[in-house]
Amino acid sequence: MALTGFLLWVAWHRGLMRCDTHRAAERFAQVLQRLGTTFVKLGQHLSLRADVLPPDAQRALASLQAHVAPFSSEQAVQEVEAALGRPWQEVFARFDMQALAAASIAQIHRAALPDGTEVVVKIRRPGAAEQAETDMRILRRLVLAIQWFVPSLRRWGLAAIVDEVAANFRYEMDLSREASSVRRFADAWRDSPDIVLPDVVDELCTSTVMVQQFSRGAHLHGLPPAMGAAAAGKLVDSYIVQIFRDGFFHGDPHPGNVFVMDDGRICLHDFGIVGRVDRSMRRALVAFALAFVEQDADWVVDAWLDLGLVGEGTDRAVFVPVVRALVADCAEHPLKDWSLSDALAQLVAAGRTQDVRLPRDLLVLTRTLLLLEGTVRLLAPDFSIIEAISRHTATGIFDERKSAASQRLPYELGNAANALPTLLARRLHSVLRQRELLQLSIKPDARMLSGIDRLGRRIALALVTLGLYIASSLLMQHAVGPRWGDMPVLALLGYALAIRFTFFIARSRG
Numbered sequence: 001m002a003l004t005g006f007l008l009w010v011a012w013h014r015g016l017m018r019c020d021t022h023r024a025a026e027r028f029a030q031v032l033q034r035l036g037t038t039f040v041k042l043g044q045h046l047s048l049r050a051d052v053l054p055p056d057a058q059r060a061l062a063s064l065q066a067h068v069a070p071f072s073s074e075q076a077v078q079e080v081e082a083a084l085g086r087p088w089q090e091v092f093a094r095f096d097m098q099a100l101a102a103a104s105i106a107q108i109h110r111a112a113l114p115d116g117t118e119v120v121v122k123i124r125r126p127g128a129a130e131q132a133e134t135d136m137r138i139l140r141r142l143v144l145a146i147q148w149f150v151p152s153l154r155r156w157g158l159a160a161i162v163d164e165v166a167a168n169f170r171y172e173m174d175l176s177r178e179a180s181s182v183r184r185f186a187d188a189w190r191d192s193p194d195i196v197l198p199d200v201v202d203e204l205c206t207s208t209v210m211v212q213q214f215s216r217g218a219h220l221h222g223l224p225p226a227m228g229a230a231a232a233g234k235l236v237d238s239y240i241v242q243i244f245r246d247g248f249f250h251g252d253p254h255p256g257n258v259f260v261m262d263d264g265r266i267c268l269h270d271f272g273i274v275g276r277v278d279r280s281m282r283r284a285l286v287a288f289a290l291a292f293v294e295q296d297a298d299w300v301v302d303a304w305l306d307l308g309l310v311g312e313g314t315d316r317a318v319f320v321p322v323v324r325a326l327v328a329d330c331a332e333h334p335l336k337d338w339s340l341s342d343a344l345a346q347l348v349a350a351g352r353t354q355d356v357r358l359p360r361d362l363l364v365l366t367r368t369l370l371l372l373e374g375t376v377r378l379l380a381p382d383f384s385i386i387e388a389i390s391r392h393t394a395t396g397i398f399d400e401r402k403s404a405a406s407q408r409l410p411y412e413l414g415n416a417a418n419a420l421p422t423l424l425a426r427r428l429h430s431v432l433r434q435r436e437l438l439q440l441s442i443k444p445d446a447r448m449l450s451g452i453d454r455l456g457r458r459i460a461l462a463l464v465t466l467g468l469y470i471a472s473s474l475l476m477q478h479a480v481g482p483r484w485g486d487m488p489v490l491a492l493l494g495y496a497l498a499i500r501f502t503f504f505i506a507r508s509r510g
Helices: 004-019 022-036 037-046 055-062 073-084 129-151 151-156 159-174 175-190 223-246 279-294 297-306 320-331 340-353 360-379 385-392 408-433 444-480 489-507
Strands: 108-111 118-124 208-215 248-250 258-260 266-268 272-277
Touching: 022 037, 022 055, 037 055, 037 159, 073 108, 073 208, 118 175, 129 151, 129 159, 151 248, 151 297, 151 489, 159 258, 159 320, 159 360, 175 208, 175 248, 223 248, 223 258, 223 266, 223 385, 248 360, 272 360, 279 297, 279 340, 279 360, 279 385, 297 320, 297 444, 360 385, 444 489
Parallel strands: none
Antiparallel strands: 108 118, 118 208, 248 272, 258 266
């Protein structure tokens, strides 16, 4: 009824009163807040959809927060005992009946194991999973009905958005998945001097209960400037490693989930939301970050298209003016005000008229970058994430060497060198599979054989020339061998020979 009332309100005010989108967005946010947790989550998800909503609507929905009271201690005990299959006294030496924190999906209680280890017990809210499934089922039916009456709405993929939110809900509701994520992160960062992650107790984790080591740290508000700047650097460095090297990252870095330990290490909590970036998308994201750092508008557009989010018929020219305006705007502001999340959002918005497909992990990444930028500003207002990314271009994370020249050529050549064997093997496999399909009877004469022979030699020379360019670029990048001034001699010889072969191929005929 509440959603129906909102739609009637929009039809009246937008159709007759001509109210602006900001007023409608605020009204929509209020409706979702009244409908409860499931619809608040829907609003938070929609706030990331720059391909669907204008910026003022995104801002109105981004402020949504689920305000829920903790459930009773009796229910908490019942859930723990049902999940673990025994009385809580057999599992814990102490269990605090008062909740330490409560959220829309679960709440947390402090406890202690029989050996004295301090832990926290995360307990899923009773009935939350069933309520979410019911709400999403009703919402999907409503969306399908609306699209039936207004077919033009189908191009926005509203049913797919509802399905994606429902899938996210199922993921967040399963605490055993969160426990697996915590364990993976804890193993990856176990020896880190900068990041600490409280591990889970494996035998005490189920789909409704998760037991994790307790950690105590300082909240981010009110940290001394020096400590805040150090914490910001460690936090950003860890996310650069998570996203660009590991391809698996903590997706909810808001200030409530980040603590600073007494020894200065950063502690991350709440792994209900994690993101994954496969190898090809990670490569495109690295290119996007490098292009954004260098403010190379053409490279930014190419990297954006390489992410594979848009259809083959996409008009590249749509994104060029957006990126050039973005680059020009960044040039007028200090580095600390540059925003990768804003750049991603503007490009998504520019593709509203194109065939844009936004996978869940890219949405999680955009949200993560937005939250990370906010948390970093809280810790150190003058800290620049872009400068941190620039520093990492000199490390192995981006597989790039710091250079005064543009990094695009060695980056692209390095990718070509890595991909070439796979591409050639795939092409050879395809040819072998089709060998029975093409059986032509050809009677070659001497001129044809001579032409084929010359063509074969030119192709072989072209492949050798390509190899020389790639090898010389790698030698230049890694400064291998003797040097003439600042330039590696072997790389210069390779380039000279490759250029000579290039002219020879260009001059040859027939």
